[in-house]
Amino acid sequence: GQSLEQPSEVTAVEGAIVQINCTYQTSGFYGLSWYQQHDGGAPTFLSYNALDGLEETGRFSSFLSRSDSYGYLLLQELQMKDSASYFCAVKLRGNTPLVFGKGTRLSVIA
Amino acid sequence: SAVISQKPSRDICQRGTSLTIQCQVDSQVTMMFWYRQQPGQSLTLIATANQGSEATYESGFVIDKFPISRPNLTFSTLTVSNMSPEDSSIYLCSVEQGSRYRNNEQFFGPGTRLTVL
Numbered sequence: 110g111q112s113l114e115q116p117s118e119v120t121a122v123e124g125a126i127v128q129i130n131c132t133y134q135t136s137g138f139y140g141l142s143w144y145q146q147h148d149g150g151a152p153t154f155l156s157y158n159a160l161d162g163l164e165e166t167g168r169f170s171s172f173l174s175r176s177d178s179y180g181y182l183l184l185q186e187l188q189m190k191d192s193a194s195y196f197c198a199v200k201l202r203g204n205t206p207l208v209f210g211k212g213t214r215l216s217v218i219a
Numbered sequence: 220s221a222v223i224s225q226k227p228s229r230d231i232c233q234r235g236t237s238l239t240i241q242c243q244v245d246s247q248v249t250m251m252f253w254y255r256q257q258p259g260q261s262l263t264l265i266a267t268a269n270q271g272s273e274a275t276y277e278s279g280f281v282i283d284k285f286p287i288s289r290p291n292l293t294f295s296t297l298t299v300s301n302m303s304p305e306d307s308s309i310y311l312c313s314v315e316q317g318s319r320y321r322n323n324e325q326f327f328g329p330g331t332r333l334t335v336l
Contacts, residue, residue: 142324142325150329151311151327151328151329151330152262152311152327153327154324154325154326157324196261196262198325204249204250204315205267206250206252206264206267206313206315206325207325208264209261209262209263210261211260211261212260212261
């Protein structure tokens, strides 16, 4: 089976930087995605890593180490609107849907 | 990017009844997925719906309880049958669409919030 581990909750101060880690155990790993979900909303795509290294998109960056089965999402210059749940999700080989982690609830405080 | 709509957006249903949720995509997609998200929980895949074939169900989900239709490449329905309060959840439709910017990105509909009394 597939398993993903990420912290259940993280609290950070507005303007700061926060890193949300994700470790995974899968067979047929293809890539790691990150999704953001605000309360009452649908998950929205943030980033995708298929290769080792850092991908940067504005204030958000995502990192992947395939050899360590590990990735993280880095959020910089935190804003109150970043308070949400963040899910890492594994893409497996073949026409398969994403497998989601349990999610990390980020609270940004003033 | 794919635009997905779902109907109804929310419903309150009585125990023992059934509800059919519709998912419409603005472009043709090969695979559509149905997820369930219970309050405060992660997304759990119910089934994969392919046009022209039977849906493929994940462990713990069966066709009698969650029948799925996929009549064409832009539409699917999920029925929650003989509902109980444990079925109270958000049901999400999702499609996969690749682009030259984002490989195999999965898009989600707005979800259907179901409450079973």
